Amino acid sequence: MTTDDDRRLDHAPPGDGDLDTRKAAILNAVVTEYIGSALPVGSQHVVDAPGVSVSSATVRSDMAALERDGYLTQPHTSAGRIPTDKGYRFFVDQLGGPGPLDPGGRQQVRQFFDHAHGEIEEMLEHTSGLLADLTDCTAMVVGPSHESAVVRSVQLVGLGHRLALVVVVLADGAVQKQSIELPEDADETVLSEAGGRLVVHALGTPLAQVATSAGPSGNPTVDLVVAAGIAALRSLGVADGHDQLFVGGSSRMAAAFDAVETVRSVLTILEQQLVVVSLLRDILDTGLTVAIGAEHGVEPLASCAIVVMPVSVDGVEAGTIGLLGPTRMNYPLALAAARVVGDRLGERLSEAAR
Amino acid sequence: MTTDDDRRLDHAPPGDGDLDTRKAAILNAVVTEYIGSALPVGSQHVVDAPGVSVSSATVRSDMAALERDGYLTQPHTSAGRIPTDKGYRFFVDQLGGPGPLDPGGRQQVRQFFDHAHGEIEEMLEHTSGLLADLTDCTAMVVGPSHESAVVRSVQLVGLGHRLALVVVVLADGAVQKQSIELPEDADETVLSEAGGRLVVHALGTPLAQVATSAGPSGNPTVDLVVAAGIAALRSLGVADGHDQLFVGGSSRMAAAFDAVETVRSVLTILEQQLVVVSLLRDILDTGLTVAIGAEHGVEPLASCAIVVMPVSVDGVEAGTIGLLGPTRMNYPLALAAARVVGDRLGERLSEAAR
DNA sequence: GGCCAGCACTCACTAGAGTGGAGTGCCAAC
DNA sequence: GTTGGCACTCCACTCTAGTGAGTGCTGGCC
Structure with missing residues (x-):
């Protein structure tokens, strides 16, 4: 035998x-x-x-x-x-690292990316669903940070009631917005003048490197609006990890444990986007690919393991993939799936950024 | 006694x-x-x-x-x-309908809306958290549909690689985007010409009422791009309910049932945005405020009750609030909280749209 | 020294019996 | 129509074997 x-x-x-x-x-x-x-x-x-x-x-x-x-x-x-x-x-x-994914899984991944369409957020969301399906784990996808993305377009749109919206389009196709308050005497002319100055100021610059202040224009109201716009831009450049997390298949956690209390505490963690994003960040920073049980410091996840995989866009680690399951999760499968999906996602995002 | x-x-x-x-x-x-x-x-x-x-x-x-x-x-x-x-x-x-909310809850709601800031999506997301906290239920918030929102700004941003982004700012402060493919020979000039025509075509029109075609410009490439842009605009106007659902406190479902299987099936439903949105829609359409057990047709939610509350923006039903809990949920509390939060949220959104 | 068959032991799990108690349905009396 | 009383039901809990999967140990074998 x-x-x-x-x-x-x-x-x-x-x-x-x-x-x-x-x-x-x-x-x-x-x-x-x-x-x-x-x-x-x-x-x-x-x-x-x-x-x-x-x-x-x-x-x-x-x-x-x-x-x-x-x-x-x-x-x-x-x-x-x-x-x-x-x-x-x-x-x-x-x-010793991820092995190959089984043929069925590979097929599923290929099909997914062949048919993936639409905006980046939608794709990331669906990717988390794909990963959950493949691995029977809860999947977390952190989209690429926009810090270093170059500003393709800035626009200042008045919304009435002393409110305006700074709308930024980045080279990777992401659109960000931030509302700013306008001074009492800001009219359409001021808005368009300030908008023009914002364009000159920020176009072609990575979001995180937008300079703190622009030169005076001669019109103090315009200067005020421009300053507010710059502040808005810079605040968008700060990666707070808030709006770029997609969690898929959280119901799988219910299937993984039979203690309903464990399920509850894990779900509670998953609801805290900031915690999840920084948890994944921490694990990556310690150089790990898999964090088991107490290895990550989050107490309610003590009976869980997390597989993380960086997603490289044009050779730079930009996003993160995470898989959450019980410590007795299928590691070979999770690693293989995370690697394959991470690679393909990276390729996709690189194409889009080109 | x-x-x-x-x-x-x-x-x-x-x-x-x-x-x-x-x-x-x-x-x-x-x-x-x-x-x-x-x-x-x-x-x-x-x-x-x-x-x-x-x-x-x-x-x-x-x-x-x-x-x-x-x-x-x-x-x-x-x-x-x-x-x-x-x-x-x-x-x-x-x-006979929602009663008054307890003072503690009222206080919490007041504080929340006093400090609520930032973009609409963020606020809706946080609102779902507030509702979950108040009622100990899972909260669902469906943002106002953008169908009838007036277009405040249209912009065509080239992303390179025969790709461009149509970015629309609506009067309610929402920003939508849709990528379109460009013809081979579309250069910056074409883009800016087409962008200008899109502005003329759509500005001031409700998103759902953007006309299907614009007149010819004399340049067939520009016409192609404009057509693609119009198609993109119109597709954004279709309320598919996809991107406007915010679910908060799904972990509460784990506390509500002690059968882990029930929890799993309920969570599975909650992951399907489309199902949730149309479920809430259906309940509202039948004129109900509360759907108990089998009253909504969704079998996995047979042991759940749902409280729905329309959110009126400027007198028009625009969004929806939903509370999901076990059939033995605290109905008076849920109704009161949904009413109060719905009203305040409606006011807030009405202000923003003004 | 490493390996292994055999054996006694441990302990969760299950089934069955017994018990207490919360709760019911019924009835005769008011 | 209402009520106190009473017999009955049946779950939840406890206790008691009995079972079996699995262990640790030991003494003999290569």
């Missing part, structure tokens, strides 16, 4: 992160099994796994060692083992 | 939707109690309620009658009663 498969593993280097080859194989088998069944895994279920050509007794003693070392744990004595966060961590590290 | 309070009810007209005064009082007491406790209500818990100055034995026989008539049901023999959908319906009808 276990004849050919093992050779590869038997001859692998002995030290694989403190674990000998067989222990690693057993750990992987436990993790894989548990991800599939969500049931504690006994020694008997592991003996047939590749790389484990020993009896259940030997597996037991190895499992005991793995438990001593903190990779596995028992819900109670005389139950099977389930992986600890450390166990999942080993499993994930040993995967 | 029950002396003064009853007189009002004792002298009420005998037929209140097929129920005599005392039965109605008992039904109301059961509903109120059950909304608070989520536990089946026994005859003993009802004898102290206003309008019920009889013994538990009498209450029992009335309850039996109410069950025969379909207002109450028993989870099992020898358990207390819980209201049926019909029972909730009677309760809600007898409320």
Whole structure:
């Protein structure tokens, strides 16, 4: 039964992160099994796994060692083992990054991007749905920040009642707006004069680098409006991560846990866009791709794992993809899907920015 | 104990939707109690309620009658009663519309709208959060449709690569965009010429009433671009309900049910914007304010009730507020909150449109 | 020294019996 | 029509085996 498969593993280097080859194989088998069944895994279920050509007794003693070392744990004595966060961590590290996506998934991704149309926000939104479908996780998509996008057009539109709208079109196709208050004596002429000056001031400049002030025009009212417009532009340039998060498939969290209280607390986190965006940012900043259990500091997500993948637009990390699931999520699938979708999304966004 | 309070009810007209005064009082007491406790209500818990100055034995026989008539049901023999959908319906009808909001809630609403700032989308989003906080329900806010909003500004911005963006600013401060493909030979001149013609064509017109075609300009390329721009404008005028729904507090659904499967199916519905928007639309169209259980046709929401409230902008029903909770939701609170917030939101939007 | 069959042990899970209590329906009396 | 009294029902809870998956240990074997 276990004849050919093992050779590869038997001859692998002995030290694989403190674990000998067989222990690693057993750990992987436990993790894989548990991800599939969500049931504690006994020694008997592991003996047939590749790389484990020993009896259940030997597996037991190895499992005991793995438990001593903190990779596995028992819900109670005389139950099977389930992986600890450390166990999942080993499993994930040993995967060595995303593998290929299964053909069905690849097909689904291809179809999606072939038919993806419409505006960028719509596409990001749908992408989160696609990822959720592919992985059965909750998907988070953070759109590219507009900080460095070049201003293609600025417009000042009066709305009446001392209110005007600064409308900016950026090179990546994003449209931003910000309302400003007008001084009492600002009429159409002032608005159009100020609009013209804003165009001269900001056109062709990255949003975050719009200069703080423009020269005087001779008309103090115009100067006031221009100043307000510049302030509005600059405030749009600050990436507050507020308006660019798309969460898809949050209902999957309900399927992932059977404690309704866990579901509630996870959903509560997901409602806080700022928390989610900075969480993903933090994980990326620590250089991780997967954050398991307590590794990210967010307490209510202690029983969750997060897979993050940067989305590169023209070679620059611009957006982020995140997948949220229980710690026993399907890591190989999640990693593969995140990579493939991230790459394709990046390509798409790069094309659009060109 | 029950002396003064009853007189009002004792002298009420005998037929209140097929129920005599005392039965109605008992039904109301059961509903109120059950909304608070989520536990089946026994005859003993009802004898102290206003309008019920009889013994538990009498209450029992009335309850039996109410069950025969379909207002109450028993989870099992020898358990207390819980209201049926019909029972909730009677309760809600007898409320006769929204009552006043409690002072704390009023205060919260006032504070919110005093400090509400920023763009319309942001405000709608935050409004959904406010409603969820007030009522402990999931809140849905459908923004005003832009069909009838007057075009304040049209702009054609080239994005390179045979792509341009039609950017429309509407009188209510909304900004819409739609990308169009350009013919091979469209250069900056064509773009600006076409942009100018679009302005002439659409400015001051309600979005849904933009005429289908403009006269020829003499330059076939310009005509092509203008046609594409008009098509884009008209497509924006179609209220597909896609981009104007804001759902807040979906985590509250997890707290409302203890069956995780129910939570999952409800969340799945909430993820389908189109379904939610048309559901609210349907309920409003049937002239209801509250849809209980099976009254709306959506099967996965059979254990939910929905409170809807139109939001009037300048006297015209423009947006919608919806509250989703379990059938045993706090109807008086939900109705009061929806009314107050809906009114204030309407005022706010009317101001902005002026 | 590493591996393994055998064995005693642990403990969640299930089913069944017993009990308490909340609640009902019915009835005779007022 | 209303009420107190009473027998009855049935859930929720507890307790008690019994079962079985799974463990740790041990002594013998290669």
